[in-house]
Amino acid sequence: MIYNSVVQLIFLCKKNIYMEVSLVSGACGAEIKGVDLKDTSQSNIKTIKNLLFEHKVIFFRDQNINQDEQINLSKCFGPLEKHAYVKGLEGYPEIVRIIKEPYEQNAWGEGWHSDVSYNPQPTMAVILKSVEIPPTGGDTMFSNMELAYETLDDDIKERIIDKKAIHDSRGAEFFVEDYDSMESNGNIKVYSNEHPIVRTNPDSGQKALFVNYMYTRQIVGMDKKESDILLKKIYKHQERLDLTCRFKWTPNAVAIWDNRSVIHYAIADFFPNRGLGFKRVMDRVAVMGERPYQ
Ligand SMILES: O=C(O)CCC(=O)C(=O)O
Numbered sequence: 120m121i122y123n124s125v126v127q128l129i130f131l132c133k134k135n136i137y138m139e140v141s142l143v144s145g146a147c148g149a150e151i152k153g154v155d156l157k158d159t160s161q162s163n164i165k166t167i168k169n170l171l172f173e174h175k176v177i178f179f180r181d182q183n184i185n186q187d188e189q190i191n192l193s194k195c196f197g198p199l200e201k202h203a204y205v206k207g208l209e210g211y212p213e214i215v216r217i218i219k220e221p222y223e224q225n226a227w228g229e230g231w232h233s234d235v236s237y238n239p240q241p242t243m244a245v246i247l248k249s250v251e252i253p254p255t256g257g258d259t260m261f262s263n264m265e266l267a268y269e270t271l272d273d274d275i276k277e278r279i280i281d282k283k284a285i286h287d288s289r290g291a292e293f294f295v296e297d298y299d300s301m302e303s304n305g306n307i308k309v310y311s312n313e314h315p316i317v318r319t320n321p322d323s324g325q326k327a328l329f330v331n332y333m334y335t336r337q338i339v340g341m342d343k344k345e346s347d348i349l350l351k352k353i354y355k356h357q358e359r360l361d362l363t364c365r366f367k368w369t370p371n372a373v374a375i376w377d378n379r380s381v382i383h384y385a386i387a388d389f390f391p392n393r394g395l396g397f398k399r400v401m402d403r404v405a406v407m408g409e410r411p412y413q
């Protein structure tokens with residue numbers, strides 16, 4: 120789609136209302152107005168999915184959805200996942216509550232990653248809702264991995280064509296220990312799976328670079344040293360600022376990202392007299408994905 124402007128007004132004829140789509144950056148992300156996330160009618164879900172697959176990550180503000188409504192919305196994308204290591208909410212095992220207490224300085228999800236890429240079928244999409252947010256700090260960044268593949272040097276492209284990488288969860292089982300108010304589900308099993316470095320996103324039809332700094336360990340069939348050097352170059356490319364967008368949360372905002380085509384980063388800029396001293400709480404639901412293929 121060609122944009123004459125960064126804001127589009129789209130007429131939703133069935134509803135007789137306008138939807139507003141504002142691009143968050145030139146690389147990915149769109150903020151949507153005029154769409155109610157409580158509405159899980161076929162036509163509304165189709166609109167949301169089309170927006171997601173086009174923009175890779177979409178944002179909505181002032182969505183006062185409760186936990187049942189967040190679950191209902193998420194189920195429209197596919198079967199839900201229970202997190203490998205984090206205990207879900209009482210009565211809502213599929214909702215992980217991400218909590219940073221006022222005195223804590225870490226952000227769960229700090230560092231570029233694709234969620235649970237160590238699973239055989241990594242997450243397809245995440246529906247993340249803000250519950251309580253600091254007045255400043257704690258934004259989330261996304262980087263478009265379809266663009267990252269497109270803009271990758273030809274010689275690197277050649278070296279990774281048909282190659283797989285090992286993704287491993289070691290360490291992730293203890294991430295929750297850094298957060299006083301988050302609880303482990305008791306699982307400490309380590310997961311390790313190989314996935315193609317370049318995968319096809321079946322919904323966008325595009326190829327996406329599918330390795331990430333947090334969970335990818337080594338390129339299969341490549342000497343460890345050579346693999347480390349190549350992966351380092353790829354990670355540097357993935358972090359290019361012109362591939363990214365950044366979202367500043369407000370309470371009751373919802374982000375939906377296509378975890379196959381973006382990596383993301385929760386920024387822990389909670390410094391004294393700024394974000395530190397405030398609590399940050401997010402409710403997160405993940406949708407199971409397919410086995411990645413080339
Ligand atoms: O809290 C955030 O901004 C994102 C955390 C994260 O990495 C996730 O929900 O998968």
Ligand SMILES: [Fe+2]
Binds near residue numbers: 228232233234383
């Ligand atoms: Fe994440």
